[in-house]
Amino acid sequence: MRTSTQAGGRPRESRVDHAIQTTVRELLAEVGYANLTMDLVAARAGIGKAAIYRRHSSKAEMVFSAVVHGMDLQPVADTGSLRTDLRDTVIDVLGRVAEPSVRAGTPTFLAELAVNKEMSARFQSTLVARETACVETVLDRAVARGEISHKPDPAVVHATILGTVTAWLHMLQRDDYADLPDQLADILTNGLTGS
Amino acid sequence: MRTSTQAGGRPRESRVDHAIQTTVRELLAEVGYANLTMDLVAARAGIGKAAIYRRHSSKAEMVFSAVVHGMDLQPVADTGSLRTDLRDTVIDVLGRVAEPSVRAGTPTFLAELAVNKEMSARFQSTLVARETACVETVLDRAVARGEISHKPDPAVVHATILGTVTAWLHMLQRDDYADLPDQLADILTNGLTGS
Numbered sequence: 001m002r003t004s005t006q007a008g009g010r011p012r013e014s015r016v017d018h019a020i021q022t023t024v025r026e027l028l029a030e031v032g033y034a035n036l037t038m039d040l041v042a043a044r045a046g047i048g049k050a051a052i053y054r055r056h057s058s059k060a061e062m063v064f065s066a067v068v069h070g071m072d073l074q075p076v077a078d079t080g081s082l083r084t085d086l087r088d089t090v091i092d093v094l095g096r097v098a099e100p101s102v103r104a105g106t107p108t109f110l111a112e113l114a115v116n117k118e119m120s121a122r123f124q125s126t127l128v129a130r131e132t133a134c135v136e137t138v139l140d141r142a143v144a145r146g147e148i149s150h151k152p153d154p155a156v157v158h159a160t161i162l163g164t165v166t167a168w169l170h171m172l173q174r175d176d177y178a179d180l181p182d183q184l185a186d187i188l189t190n191g192l193t194g195s
Numbered sequence: 196m197r198t199s200t201q202a203g204g205r206p207r208e209s210r211v212d213h214a215i216q217t218t219v220r221e222l223l224a225e226v227g228y229a230n231l232t233m234d235l236v237a238a239r240a241g242i243g244k245a246a247i248y249r250r251h252s253s254k255a256e257m258v259f260s261a262v263v264h265g266m267d268l269q270p271v272a273d274t275g276s277l278r279t280d281l282r283d284t285v286i287d288v289l290g291r292v293a294e295p296s297v298r299a300g301t302p303t304f305l306a307e308l309a310v311n312k313e314m315s316a317r318f319q320s321t322l323v324a325r326e327t328a329c330v331e332t333v334l335d336r337a338v339a340r341g342e343i344s345h346k347p348d349p350a351v352v353h354a355t356i357l358g359t360v361t362a363w364l365h366m367l368q369r370d371d372y373a374d375l376p377d378q379l380a381d382i383l384t385n386g387l388t389g390s
Contacts (some may be wrong), residue, residue: 029381034310093375107309110365111302112201115229120368128367155367156378160355167354169338171361173315183351191386 024066028101075137128130219261223296270332282380
């Protein structure tokens with residue numbers, strides 16, 4: 001348990017932050033976003049509601065913090081080839097999108113994004129920016145290796161990966177995604193190196 | 196105004212169906228899915244609520260019918276090249292996804308899809324199946340021309356198109372999509388022909 005002292009002198013209570021995050025992720029997977037309430041989180045985590053509201057102004061904001069907090073948003077290890085770097089990147093994105101608490105929360109999260117400008121800005125500046133940076137690193141390596149002659153727009157390549165994975169799970173509602181990383185990496189690698 | 200007689204002898208009242216569809220699409224673009232109600236549709240269309248409920252068991256079902264009804268889900272004209280066929284297909288999909296009433300309703304529609312199995316089955320068997328068939332026609336033409344040696348899974352190629360377009364508008368929340376059809380068609384064409 002780590003505690004430190006803020007300017008105001010109050011302990012940071014990182015144990016409380018951690019308990020909220022863990023509880024929110026558990027409850028998302030168990031009851032889904034629609035049925036998750038601040039009351040349920042408070043009861044399960046053994047924390048007062050006031051302590052939750054001090055940290056999170058809304059359920060949506062609390063869920064976003066909890067879900068993004070645990071994510072490892074680093075570029076994949078350099079495998080020496082664009083194809084396997086892209087495959088590993090798709091596996092990473094798919095792992096995040098298919099994770100039960102994220103999958104359960106995504107549809108309502110997208111509805112919230114459409115009406116909540118602050119949440120949208122935070123999503124763009126955290127998850128989207130960091131995933132796009134990971135894709136850009138992979139593309140930069142391929143340029144350095146001479147595999148591609150000019151770097152495509154990383155935002156478009158990222159949208160292709162995030163979008164295909166999200167459409168597969170949430171629009172086509174398919175659970176058979178074991179082959180998707182190889183299929184998508186093949187299309188993208190040929191697509192980016194063939195021009 | 197077209198009327199015909201059903202088995203029960205009641206006129207089909209296609210004028211009423213048409214009025215509901217038109218009104219729903221107008222209201223979606225004006226007030227958004229969340230604020231759209233059966234009452235609002237009834238008042239604007241000048242139709243009794245009972246007449247709406249006879250046709251549509253829920254708001255979600257009514258909106259889905261109205262939005263899908265007007266869609267032209269035919270394969271693009273054969274341009275003689277996979278690249279332009281794919282570009283035109285992306286333009287078609289983007290046109291549907293970015294259409295104001297569809298764009299306004301998509302986030303809540305996806306939330307509804309996640310919990311409404313009947314709606315999901317209907318979405319898969321109508322829009323998804325027909326869009327995938329359009330993509331398959333484009334791929335079959337490319338095989339017949341000798342542009343690609345073996346046909347990839349049309350569901351994956353369709354997910355790449357629908358997913359990228361949807362992610363661009365609803366996850367990245369970007370409105371600059373004029374270049375997207377060419378960018379995506381370039382990646383996909385090279386990706387499918389380069390293997």
